[in-house]
């Protein structure tokens with residue numbers, strides 16, 4: 344039995360959502376460079392990932408309407424968020440629990456017909472930004488802000504965080520982030536969603552599992568830790584980039600935001616995020632953060648041949664949006680959920696159970712001794 348550790352390079356399904364070919368990333372045939380350069384809206388990408396084609400104007404308007412209809416949170420969900428504020432929980436755990444909880448309040452949650460599944464999907468997609476913004480405010484003792492029907496998906500999130508409309512440059516940059524993070528082949532969280540969907544379970548279960556997988560530091564959780572690392576270097580007395588990284592590498596620690604299972608020369612999303620990091624740090628007088636990031640990138644490429652992944656420069660970009668660093672991975676999930684849902688639909692249509700094998704390497708032919716025949720430790724029978 345040949346073992347494919349980590350399923351590296353194993354092709355387990357077909358997809359028409361995203362493709363990585365010769366280092367280029369495309370969504371249903373549209374290169375991400377063009378989508379970003381021509382300012383495709385994140386809502387168009389949601390439609391694209393769910394339908395494998397771009398929307399007409401009418402379809403786009405309908406999707407926006409559906410999103411706005413489902414954005415608001417019920418009092419019950421807000422009450423549960425308040426309870427979670429009192430615990431020392433990571434915000435990704437709060438999101439995971441709250442998305443699962445949405446299913447409790449959704450009368451369609453256990454229905455499997457196409458219309459019900461669409462309502463479950465649109466509700467999850469629409470509510471995640473509202474959950475994140477409400478949680479960000481509640482934990483500071485502030486009231487949540489209701490979503491507005493006249494704002495785009497990204498603008499609404501930034502508005503619900505602060506109660507102020509964000510400036511158009513920031514909204515544009517945030518839309519680019521949403522587009523860039525939307526889907527990415529069979530990454531770990533998408534695979535998690537597809538494994539769950541392959542059992543024909545409900546949509547809430549699939550997305551709850553995917554959020555749990557994205558939270559891990561080797562996946563989406565890296566962006567938060569990138570910021571921890573940059574802060575640690577910046578706040579140290581010496582600001583010794585080379586010394587800091589060398590010690591980590593000598594200790595065989597992984598540097599967050601670097602390395603990738605598929606990309607070995609460049610992550611095609613990086614150039615966009617690096618450009619945005621440069622522009623936004625200039626706008627907000629945080630050039631030191633950008634310069635430090637470039638120093639880290641140069642050192643790791645030169646010394647170890649390591650390249651930044653999507654999580655490296657996104658940390659600096661999200662910081663410039665004024666977002667607390669423990670919420671960074673939630674921003675990622677706000678976008679990636681569009682891809683997860685597209686994959687859930689695709690997997691349900693494929694209707695094949697995902698069930699690989701493992702090679703057994705444990706002991707064999709042991710003799711079972713009943714508990715009653717076992718001596719107790721120290722000889723004292725209970």
Ligand SMILES: CC(=O)SCCNC(=O)CCNC(=O)[C@H](O)C(C)(C)COP(=O)(O)OP(=O)(O)OC[C@H]1O[C@@H](n2cnc3c(N)ncnc32)[C@H](O)[C@@H]1OP(=O)(O)O
Nearest residue numbers: 560561562563565596597598599600601602603604652654
């Ligand atoms: C959205 C995303 O999920 S992007 C990824 C986010 N994750 C991170 O940034 C966490 C840090 N990176 C990593 O842990 C890894 O690069 C992963 C998990 C992303 C990819 O892992 P794999 O494809 O299994 O690569 P693998 O671990 O085989 O790495 C190959 C070599 O590069 C080294 N390497 C890879 N990434 C790093 C890193 N970030 N820091 C230090 N060394 C690294 C490995 O130690 C290994 O070295 P070796 O051959 O001497 O043992």
Ligand SMILES: O=C([O-])CC(=O)C(=O)O
Nearest residue numbers: 527529530531604652653
């Ligand atoms: O594809 C991966 O393994 C990780 C990644 O870059 C992503 O999920 O965006």
